[in-house]
Amino acid sequence: MVNSPSPFAEARRIAGSAEALPPVRRSLAASIGCVLSEPITAQLNIPHAASSAMDGWAVTPADHPQWRLRSNGAQRPGVVLKPLAAGEAVEVVTGSPVPAGTYSVLRTEHGHIEHSAVHGQQLRADPGTPDLEQGRNIRPEACEAQAGQLLCEPSQVLTPARAATAAVAGYDRLAVTPPPRVRLVLTGGEVITSGVPAPGQVRDVFGLALPAMVSAMGAEIEDVRRTDDDAAALIELIDSAPAEVIITTGGTAGSPADVLRPALTHLGAEILIDSVSMRPGHPALLARQGSTFVLGLPGNPLAGFAALAVLGDPLIRALRGVTPAVNSRTVMAGSALQGPRAGVRLLPAQIREETVEPLPHTNAHMMRGLADAEVFAVVPAGGLAPGEAVECLEVPGVSNLAVGWPRSSEDHSSGVS
Numbered sequence: 001m002v003n004s005p006s007p008f009a010e011a012r013r014i015a016g017s018a019e020a021l022p023p024v025r026r027s028l029a030a031s032i033g034c035v036l037s038e039p040i041t042a043q044l045n046i047p048h049a050a051s052s053a054m055d056g057w058a059v060t061p062a063d064h065p066q067w068r069l070r071s072n073g074a075q076r077p078g079v080v081l082k083p084l085a086a087g088e089a090v091e092v093v094t095g096s097p098v099p100a101g102t103y104s105v106l107r108t109e110h111g112h113i114e115h116s117a118v119h120g121q122q123l124r125a126d127p128g129t130p131d132l133e134q135g136r137n138i139r140p141e142a143c144e145a146q147a148g149q150l151l152c153e154p155s156q157v158l159t160p161a162r163a164a165t166a167a168v169a170g171y172d173r174l175a176v177t178p179p180p181r182v183r184l185v186l187t188g189g190e191v192i193t194s195g196v197p198a199p200g201q202v203r204d205v206f207g208l209a210l211p212a213m214v215s216a217m218g219a220e221i222e223d224v225r226r227t228d229d230d231a232a233a234l235i236e237l238i239d240s241a242p243a244e245v246i247i248t249t250g251g252t253a254g255s256p257a258d259v260l261r262p263a264l265t266h267l268g269a270e271i272l273i274d275s276v277s278m279r280p281g282h283p284a285l286l287a288r289q290g291s292t293f294v295l296g297l298p299g300n301p302l303a304g305f306a307a308l309a310v311l312g313d314p315l316i317r318a319l320r321g322v323t324p325a326v327n328s329r330t331v332m333a334g335s336a337l338q339g340p341r342a343g344v345r346l347l348p349a350q351i352r353e354e355t356v357e358p359l360p361h362t363n364a365h366m367m368r369g370l371a372d373a374e375v376f377a378v379v380p381a382g383g384l385a386p387g388e389a390v391e392c393l394e395v396p397g398v399s400n401l402a403v404g405w406p407r408s409s410e411d412h413s414s415g416v417s
């Protein structure tokens, strides 16, 4: 039986109040996308030695812009050169540590080499070059950061660029909140995974889309399991999951075939959210068994995906340590949005010219409207008039895949062909 629905905002708050997973130490590569549990500080001066910013020659101070050119200069950035003597120059490349005694670096195209039987190879600067100013074309030691300086605060997500910064700062591993591992359990004996469904069968939507959506939310798919509407099998799959989160699909309602609630009762799980005052998706539930969360998504396709956006997103963000865990944006309604009798309606919509435009084909059992949607518009009872503010939740996975939408039919027709 589905009891006492939680108000929409309250349900999101409960899902988003899960405690972040305990920190672990991981390689930099494995830490990308995780929230930092420690600050990143420079382990050394960055750069740790003054180096050349140009291919050219390290030169000493000169009244006459002419130097004895030392042989065996640096033709690779890894070469460490002996100090320069007075009146000497030596070849360097971009990134070469400049030898002690370097005054500036004369870039290749501003100098030339002359051969003299008496003096050997002589380097001469071209008239008017700016490269003879002290420090010119030299990257000073520590110009980016002093050893010990803070580069990235804890609680921030380690983006790929921050991981690369941590590498420059001397790190191999970092303390981060790991992504929650998710077991997907797809129920329904009528669900088939290939071919054209016969009467009484449906093609699976969740096994295809949920792994990509859940990964885009920052969790890790541990495994995907399927079961008929069999309580014993479901109990076993929940009880044995090597995961912090189990996401089930189907079986959330109250028919004899709906086995999720009886399975959770049998396991003694604590029901955190019994159902949510929203359409579609109202039989969605969130339970906890020990330290494992069970998120039950309704089997109706649009209802299941809506419930993932409403409850799955804040739950996964909270477990990852992302703040705020409850996340949405506000956009203006472009046209009238019809509301439900009670609670909220989740309407697949596009954002066109900064306004929300609802899409057709958005009944609970449908996929067609969601296929074109960027957001679920959250429409309260009573509906919204054009120009009113609408809370919008991202359709999971849309922004990560950089999906672009035609801004209008005109733009569409004049697009690249």
Ligand SMILES: Nc1nc2c(c(=O)[nH]1)N[C@H]1C(S)=C(S)[C@@H](COP(=O)(O)OP(=O)(O)OC[C@H]3O[C@@H](n4cnc5c(N)ncnc54)[C@H](O)[C@@H]3O)O[C@H]1N2
Pocket (backbone or CB within 6 Å): 002, 186, 187, 188, 190, 191, 202, 203, 204, 205, 206, 207, 249, 250, 251, 252, 253, 254, 258, 280, 281, 282, 283, 297, 298, 299, 300, 301, 303, 364
């Ligand atoms: N008497 C009532 N009946 C229903 C209620 C209610 O309050 N009282 N709620 C309705 C609502 S709302 C929803 S949503 C569904 C929830 O259903 P379940 O979570 O129990 O899901 P199932 O019954 O297993 O399936 C519903 C529907 O979805 C199809 N389905 C299931 N899995 C998949 C899949 N992987 N891919 C595609 N389609 C799937 C399934 O075949 C059914 O058509 O309950 C209403 N009933």
Ligand code: MOO
Pocket (backbone or CB within 6 Å): 278, 279, 280, 281, 282, 283, 298, 300, 302, 303, 364, 365
């Ligand atoms: O969750 Mo059901 O799909 O509201 O219709």
